[in-house]
Amino acid sequence: MKELDPMILLAVFLEMLGPLLWLLLAMVLLGTAAFVALLVRERGIAASRLVRAQLVGLVGGVLALVLMATVSSSGFTDAAGPIDWILIVLVYGLGMLGTMVLVYTVAGWTRLLRRQGAAG
Amino acid sequence: MKSDNKNNTGPDEGLLREPLSRRTFMQLSALGAGALLLKPGAAQAAPKLRSAARIVIAGAGAAGLATASRLAARLEGATITLIDARKAHYYQPGFTLVASGIKPANYVTSSTADYVPHGVELIEERVAEIDPEGNTVVTASGRSVPYDFLVVATGLQLDYAAIEGMDERLIGQNGLGSIYHSPAAAEATWRQMSEFADKGGVGVFLRPGTEMKCAGAPLKYTFVTEDYLTRRGNRGKAEIIYNANNKALFSVPIVSEKVRMLFQQRDIKVNYDRVLQSIDPGRRIATFRTPEGTTEMGYDFINVVPPMKAPDVVRNSPLPWQQGAWGNEGWLEVDKHTLRHVRYPNVFGVGDIAGVPKGKTAASVKWQVPVAVERLLADIAGTESTARYDGYTSCPLITRLGRAMLIEFDYQNNLTPSFPGVIAPLEELWTSWVVKTMGLKPTYISMLRGHA
Structure with a gap:
């Protein structure tokens, strides 16, 4: 165990999250794949949808922080040193990014599939 | 009323092996806590060692279970026997959180049987006698269990x-x-x-x-x-x-x-x-x-x-320190770097019972167990091991609700931070609290299973 073993990492996260870990990993993988597929299909980024997704992402970041505070039994006055603020930014950023990609992708595919349905 | 609390680890924690592994462990805990600060490495599966050795582990708390898991993963054909009467397993590092109204009592309670690795026999009896001259352990029902190697992990007794x-x-x-x-x-x-x-x-x-x-x-x-x-x-x-x-x-x-x-x-x-x-x-x-x-x-x-103090079964055996500061408390006379008994070389002591100068914590267990296991396996293989325990232990010292100091140190009272320059050991930090409340229990359970 001189190097960090991915299996150890997996074991710890499995203990922490249980089957939820697989669900989360599947969401990340499928979400990313769907996002990339959407970009290819639409040949670029739809700017107005991205802006709307970013707005929802701002709320997603807040939700990530609330979730983090709940599971770690923390309050909103606990941050002290620089690493605390880095961690807060990291959690917020991940929540925002995840929500943004999810909203953008779901909205994009919904629109595409509707259009296909209307055309067919 | 006498306490039967003879578990293996303290209401505190952290964990590891050689310096890198220790750091890796704390990083794992922090990772679990959301600080993505890791670099992946290659998975290593050590080859199994064939042996007919009989290994008895007295005590199935954190140290006993972690030892059993690691031995079971590395040995083929050996007889590994865990002996402990208590069916419940306590995650003792969580006791303070329960007493602070942060977690419910069931947060710290699970079952010993959940962690007994495949191929290891659990005798659900109290260890009544240890005879290192005759290489035998006797259970409360009078059952005699002979051994080639003994790992004493009985924990301690609240007096x-x-x-x-x-x-x-x-x-x-x-x-x-x-x-x-x-x-x-x-x-x-x-x-x-x-x-x-x-x-x-x-x-x-x-x-x-x-x-x-x-x-x-x-x-x-x-x-x-x-x-x-x-x-x-x-x-x-x-x-x-x-x-x-x-x-x-x-x-x-x-x-x-x-x-x-x-x-x-x-x-x-x-x-x-x-x-x-x-x-x-x-x-x-x-x-x-x-x-x-x-x-x-x-x-x-x-x-x-x-x-x-040490449980009576150890105090009444020839295994404790015979003199010095610990002569009265009955702690096992082991070498502080190898965890091997000073007078009985086929006996090891890990966890709270080990008579070493620092740390009766789960962190110590995590770092001690791999050393004792490596030494024991080397004995079986007829080779030499250089595995060494330097007293590393850790204590996420809660200083208020929502903040803690992530204190890690060794035998020499050196601070040994896992994240030098990132998580300051003497600073009250929310991040250290997050490590304590989110990261440590999953890592501890992984340790019991021999995965961390």
Whole structure:
């Protein structure tokens, strides 16, 4: 165990999250794949949808922080040193990014599939 | 009433092996906590060693289970036997959180059988006798279990009887708390402490004059109580007194000094050289032994931390230190770097029972077990192992709800931070609290399974 073993990492996260870990990993993988597929299909980024997704992402970041505070039994006055603020930014950023990609992708595919349905 | 609490680790934690592994472990904990600071490495599966060796592990707490898991993963054909009567497994690093109203009692309770690895026999009996001359362990029912190698992981015994007037059944009544006793007592202590935080009065805190599990836990609880009083607006109505058993607040001088400063900041009064001698739970009076004689102290709330000693089965065997500071407490006479018994080379001691100078914590277990296992496997293979334990242990010292100091140190009182320059050991941080509340339990459970 001189190097960090991915299996150890997996074991710890499995203990922490249980089957939820697989669900989360599947969401990340499928979400990313769907996002990339959407970009290819639409040949670029739809700017107005991205802006709307970013707005929802701002709320997603807040939700990530609330979730983090709940599971770690923390309050909103606990941050002290620089690493605390880095961690807060990291959690917020991940929540925002995840929500943004999810909203953008779901909205994009919904629109595409509707259009296909209307055309067919 | 005698305590049957002989678990293997202290209400505290951290964990590891060689310096890199230790760091890796704490990083894992932090990772679990959301700090993505890791670099992936290659998975390594060590080849299995064929052997017909009979290995007995006395005690199935954290150290016993972690040892069994690691041995089972590395050996083929060996007979590995765990012996322990207690069916419940306690995640003791969580006791303080239960007693602080952060987690429910079931957060720390699971079943020993859940962690017994495949191919390892669990004898659900008390170890009654250890005979290192005859290489045999005898169980409470008289069953004789011979061994080629013995790993002693019996944990320790809480010696409430050594406090005159103390009755464990009264924990949770009349201002009497004691976190260490059991998950139920930790929860009962929380109710008493919460009541105290509502009313104020005199809160008395202490630690025993013996070796103990996680010497940080009594300090943490003092801090948490002070914080609850402050949050509920009753700090002005309360006096908080911490009674140190010697002239320090913590065995690592730099940490002791930091705690002294924090205590002073929060107006927590400190008495040195005071050891609880007797208690009158009805009248709420604690009597302390001091160099000048005894002194009485009235309390509205008290957290009794009992003296701790080796279980009788070890004390009555030839295995303890025969002289020196630990001669009376019965800790196993092992080499502090190899965990091998000094007089019986086929016997190892890991966890709380090991007579080494630092750390009766889950962190110590995590670092000790791989060393003892590597040494034992080398004996079987006829090779030499250089695995060495330098006393690493860790204590996420909670200094208020939502903040902790992630203190890691070794035999020489060096601070050994896993994240130098990132998580400062002597700084009260939310990140360290997150590591404690989110990262440690999953990592601890992984350790029991031999995965971390």
